[in-house]
Amino acid sequence: MNPGTVSSYTVGHVNLSSATQNWIYPKAGYYFDSRLILLDTANEYFYDKAAGKLYFYAPGGVDPNTIQVEAVTTRYGFLLVNGLNNVLQDIESSKFRDNCVEIYTASNVKVRRCKMNNA
Secondary structure, eight states, rough: OOOOOOEEEETTTTSSSOSSOOHHHHHHOOOSSSGGGGGGGGOOEEEETTEEEEEEEEOOGGGGSSOOOOOOOEEEEEEEEEEEEEEEEEEEEEEOOOOOOOOESSSSOOOOEEEOOOO
């Protein structure tokens, strides 16, 4: 859904530059995203693709350089498409957007002694 672009706002009122696809009901919940200026709550982040920068609002207002911060950068650890007679062995991987290993239309694939965690 493309709800439109905010053209102006004041306290309690938001004006959009074009009509929305769905009705916005009074007192209904809604949110705004995809703007660095909206980064205002602990654990939120904003990725500026053009600049290649990830902005993070650390919990408790601490300096993010003093805590461990992890971010997912790829969808899969391993993606195998049309594979034949492949072996994944002695590999440890974790925390991908979807799956550690994704296999499509492959035959005779063996996974041995691997540790995979998607949590």
